[in-house]
Amino acid sequence: MNFIMAWRNIWRHPRRSILTIAAIVFATMLLVFMLSWQFGAYDTMIDATVKIHTGHIQIQAQGYQDQRDMRKVVPDPNEIERILTSLRGVKSYTFRAEDFSLVSSENRTYGVLVIGIDPQKEPSVSTLEDMIRRGRFLEAGDRRSALAGEILADNLNSPVGGDLVLLGQGRDGSIAATVLTIKGIFNTGQDEFDRTMIHIPLEYFQELYNMRGAVHMAVVLCDSLTAVPAVKERIAGALSGIDSSLAVLDWKELNPGLVQAIQMDLVSGFIFYLILIIVVAFSIMNTFLMAVFERTREFGVMMSMGMGPGRLMGLLLMESLGITLIGVVIGTIAGAAVTWYFQIHGMVIPGAEEVARQFGLPERMFPQLSFLSIAVGAGIVLILTVLSALYPAFKVKGLKPVEALSAV
Amino acid sequence: MILKLAWRNIWRNRRRTAVILTAIVIGLWAMVFLSALMRGIADRMVKNAISTMTGHIKIYHAGYRNDPVIENRIENPGEIKNILQSLPAVRQFTSRIRVNAVAANARHSGGVTLVGIHPGREAGISFTGDAVTEGEYLKDEESQGILVGRALLEKYETRIGHKLVLMSRDASGEIASRAFRIRGIYDAELESTERQFVFVNLAAAQEMLGVNGDVTEFSLLIDDYEEAAAVAASVGRRFDGDDLAVYSWKELLPLVVAVLKMYDGFILFWFAAVFIAIAFGLVNTILMAVFERIREFGLMRALGMKPSFVVAEVSAESFFLLFIGTVAGNLLGAASVAALSQRGIDLSAFAKGIEFAGMSRIIFPVLELGDILTADAAVLVLGMAVGLYPAIRAARFSPVEAMVHM
Amino acid sequence: MTIVECRNVKKIYRQGEVSVTALDGVDLSIVKGDFMALAGPSGSGKTTLLNMIGGLDSPDGGSILLNGQALEKMKPSQLADMRLHQVGFVFQSYNLIPVLSAVENVEFVMLLQGMPLQERRRKALAILDDVGLAGKYGRRPAELSGGQQQRVAVARAIVGAPAIVLADEPTANLDSASGKDLLKLMQEMNESKKVTFIFSTHDKMVMEYARRLTLIRDGRIVEDRRK
Numbered sequence A: 001m002n003f004i005m006a007w008r009n010i011w012r013h014p015r016r017s018i019l020t021i022a023a024i025v026f027a028t029m030l031l032v033f034m035l036s037w038q039f040g041a042y043d044t045m046i047d048a049t050v051k052i053h054t055g056h057i058q059i060q061a062q063g064y065q066d067q068r069d070m071r072k073v074v075p076d077p078n079e080i081e082r083i084l085t086s087l088r089g090v091k092s093y094t095f096r097a098e099d100f101s102l103v104s105s106e107n108r109t110y111g112v113l114v115i116g117i118d119p120q121k122e123p124s125v126s127t128l129e130d131m132i133r134r135g136r137f138l139e140a141g142d143r144r145s146a147l148a149g150e151i152l153a154d155n156l157n158s159p160v161g162g163d164l165v166l167l168g169q170g171r172d173g174s175i176a177a178t179v180l181t182i183k184g185i186f187n188t189g190q191d192e193f194d195r196t197m198i199h200i201p202l203e204y205f206q207e208l209y210n211m212r213g214a215v216h217m218a219v220v221l222c223d224s225l226t227a228v229p230a231v232k233e234r235i236a237g238a239l240s241g242i243d244s245s246l247a248v249l250d251w252k253e254l255n256p257g258l259v260q261a262i263q264m265d266l267v268s269g270f271i272f273y274l275i276l277i278i279v280v281a282f283s284i285m286n287t288f289l290m291a292v293f294e295r296t297r298e299f300g301v302m303m304s305m306g307m308g309p310g311r312l313m314g315l316l317l318m319e320s321l322g323i324t325l326i327g328v329v330i331g332t333i334a335g336a337a338v339t340w341y342f343q344i345h346g347m348v349i350p351g352a353e354e355v356a357r358q359f360g361l362p363e364r365m366f367p368q369l370s371f372l373s374i375a376v377g378a379g380i381v382l383i384l385t386v387l388s389a390l391y392p393a394f395k396v397k398g399l400k401p402v403e404a405l406s407a408v
Numbered sequence B: 001m002i003l004k005l006a007w008r009n010i011w012r013n014r015r016r017t018a019v020i021l022t023a024i025v026i027g028l029w030a031m032v033f034l035s036a037l038m039r040g041i042a043d044r045m046v047k048n049a050i051s052t053m054t055g056h057i058k059i060y061h062a063g064y065r066n067d068p069v070i071e072n073r074i075e076n077p078g079e080i081k082n083i084l085q086s087l088p089a090v091r092q093f094t095s096r097i098r099v100n101a102v103a104a105n106a107r108h109s110g111g112v113t114l115v116g117i118h119p120g121r122e123a124g125i126s127f128t129g130d131a132v133t134e135g136e137y138l139k140d141e142e143s144q145g146i147l148v149g150r151a152l153l154e155k156y157e158t159r160i161g162h163k164l165v166l167m168s169r170d171a172s173g174e175i176a177s178r179a180f181r182i183r184g185i186y187d188a189e190l191e192s193t194e195r196q197f198v199f200v201n202l203a204a205a206q207e208m209l210g211v212n213g214d215v216t217e218f219s220l221l222i223d224d225y226e227e228a229a230a231v232a233a234s235v236g237r238r239f240d241g242d243d244l245a246v247y248s249w250k251e252l253l254p255l256v257v258a259v260l261k262m263y264d265g266f267i268l269f270w271f272a273a274v275f276i277a278i279a280f281g282l283v284n285t286i287l288m289a290v291f292e293r294i295r296e297f298g299l300m301r302a303l304g305m306k307p308s309f310v311v312a313e314v315s316a317e318s319f320f321l322l323f324i325g326t327v328a329g330n331l332l333g334a335a336s337v338a339a340l341s342q343r344g345i346d347l348s349a350f351a352k353g354i355e356f357a358g359m360s361r362i363i364f365p366v367l368e369l370g371d372i373l374t375a376d377a378a379v380l381v382l383g384m385a386v387g388l389y390p391a392i393r394a395a396r397f398s399p400v401e402a403m404v405h406m
Numbered sequence C: 001m002t003i004v005e006c007r008n009v010k011k012i013y014r015q016g017e018v019s020v021t022a023l024d025g026v027d028l029s030i031v032k033g034d035f036m037a038l039a040g041p042s043g044s045g046k047t048t049l050l051n052m053i054g055g056l057d058s059p060d061g062g063s064i065l066l067n068g069q070a071l072e073k074m075k076p077s078q079l080a081d082m083r084l085h086q087v088g089f090v091f092q093s094y095n096l097i098p099v100l101s102a103v104e105n106v107e108f109v110m111l112l113q114g115m116p117l118q119e120r121r122r123k124a125l126a127i128l129d130d131v132g133l134a135g136k137y138g139r140r141p142a143e144l145s146g147g148q149q150q151r152v153a154v155a156r157a158i159v160g161a162p163a164i165v166l167a168d169e170p171t172a173n174l175d176s177a178s179g180k181d182l183l184k185l186m187q188e189m190n191e192s193k194k195v196t197f198i199f200s201t202h203d204k205m206v207m208e209y210a211r212r213l214t215l216i217r218d219g220r221i222v223e224d225r226r227k
């Protein structure tokens, strides 16, 4: 009966309750949508960064990550390969070696990062192959061949088929010099990559830079992002008996900027949402407050009948909770529906394409509806709204029966 | 009379008025403060980008922008200098040589941007003037010294006084190489800046590249950077016949402009969201106030009061609430901006993240009149518009309805 | 058997400088089965006294025993519990809960007492039949006349089997025919169900119905007699 009473009390002022519910629906919808949007963008960003570049996990020599010293190597990739092939949760892996060198075309010279990749394994880890815009990807047996970023190729005035003179320093300090032919030109969308990188076959890199069979990193892709910590632990465990000079780094350690940028975006997003919901909460607090003041006399009657202050508060909270729940449920469903629509059709934020591209995001973006975005969105609204109902409900607690009865 | 009535009516239920005012004030405060914060971030981003070797306006050889090599240089800097000096719109300018180079020491090598500068003129234009935190700034007549960023120094594991070799193609297409001594270390907003730019004397760069007095760019400051496009166009007309191109910072920094545009959109979105949140509360509160006085309105009508009077009275109540809330919200917003404008908000905890996002380490919120006016106007005008609903509802109470209702 | 025992009960209302002595040393004892009118002019202290006896308000002096327990020593939650089981109220302005139907209003007390649904419903319907509202169970207060509402209020007051029912000017808002009907109903309940009633009034006609008439003036009992 308490429940029936609460329900009927909610609809005593339908207009008022509907407005209040609408405010809650609005807040919930907005939050579910925005959070799905944020989480979707993070997933895409992480995925893009991982796939273009770093992979989920890398095995490197200790200290290589910070110093990029070409003498800090993974000396025996075959051994690593033996470990990785048998490890659960490892989807694919490849090896890379890299160093900075000067690259010249007929009349242009640029300093670039030369990366040695395994033409067969690389496509299973990164999307580089899909980003070839002209020419072709590297093939097994290729030797003096290179893939160049589009901006770099433009800067060098070198088309596919053009020759590049490479000048660098080998692992032992010897001069590394050769002539490479551009076989393909890639465009990742991220200017930083497209301006500063060329890729050559790993075997040839090892020969050219006198690597003596060593590489700089093993790049691992796991079955999923959530599997990363477990796989990392397994790799570290397997390595610990063999070579203590190696470090296992996950994508967070490999991309600290990305991780912090996401954290920052989350924090600032939450500040925005919190403020917004506080405004909503104050707006609806009035409804709850009125529900209490208008019915003071009624409460007096109930108290005279022996209803304790605790039960009275319970009744009021049940009413507020009812309104809140109706709003949150409708808001969640509507928010999920809107999000779902954009998840299928995508959405272009006008003016944001250029910015998005630089963060590895596609022009058309897709929010990602998840249990987390729904639960967090609905949860925040629910908690803050219920909190705003507490004040009016507590007012009732201090009510004296006689005063309540004499209220108009 | 209407105003007096409305004013008294809103204070009839103080608690209710206080609650809705709180909502409006928090809303307005959030609009003002958070937009100031975003403008602050954007402002720093723009200033930072401008001071990082861009300036408000740049003059290049026509081919340099797409192909930034020493061949595409300006061969008559003296003439340009004379013309620029004669232009009142140009407050300050300097010339530079800027080319891609390789920097190497015994341990490392990597790509950098070699910038040859007039130390004196440069100081007032780019960030270099007060960024040197260790060692000293370049002197005018010195040909050996080089300034490097702290991040570069750490990467190369070197220190002040040590040698750094720079290599680049010279005017004849040969690789020129020259050793410099690290004279000073600068700190910049972004680590990527510290890793990218190394500074030497213009004369030393000219000598190294064999260009004998030529430069690759002029960088100009004008009085109001918002006017850059117009000034760039008028400067451009002075050099019509020459093989030169003049760009404003907006053309040179498309990414920054894109971010600014995104922020504009975001601020509007934020305003809309907060306004909607306020609107629900406002309509509900006024509606409650109106229904509570249903008898009164019925009576007014029975006494022959015109409906328009009732609409005006109720609208005046909305107006008072909105007006008080807006004024208080603005003051509170301005006060919080003022409180933070001395020390700023330190985001060092997210150092890597702000680097990633291209933001600066400390944010100083910036009040923009345009934003405040937009927020205020939106809340007042739209608020009055939604307030019409309860007002019209009140005007429709007939004496009979009023009696039945109680 | 004594149900209520008032000993030298005092109540003084203070409003800033002015203080009004509403009850000025009331001694009164009410025994089971009493059908008592508390009569006196407006402002004489009737409502104040009834509120004290019902534990809605606390005295500034003296003591009130209800079923042997001193009310002034009880905590608010104990008082609420006491009211729930020992006291029924009937107010001048009916004061039914507007969102509940007649039968639900009556059930409400038993709900608070923790009675199971079936029993609650059965008792509520039975008592509504007793007060002459058969067939009007589902009506909301707004759909009942004043006399009918007050009958529901009486049903509500007695359904929890209280030791005493306090009715503060129950007929004041009713026309004289409905008022008489209500008094007859109360009389009947007093006789058949042995419910103890105190009702306040300043109406001569109402006093006629009482078996015990207690006159109050300026916060003092000036006369107390049984017919």
Ligand SMILES: Nc1ncnc2c1ncn2[C@@H]1O[C@H](COP(=O)(O)OP(=O)(O)O)[C@@H](O)[C@H]1O
Binding pocket: C013, C014, C015, C020, C021, C022, C040, C041, C042, C043, C044, C045, C046, C047, C048, C049
């Ligand atoms: N809450 C109060 N504050 C101040 N004075 C009161 C209050 N309630 C009652 N009184 C005063 O106490 C006296 C008794 O009131 P009351 O018990 O209501 O009388 P009755 O019910 O007989 O009309 C009156 O003089 C009245 O003005």
Ligand SMILES: [Mg+2]
Binding pocket: C043, C046, C047, C048
């Ligand atoms: Mg009275």
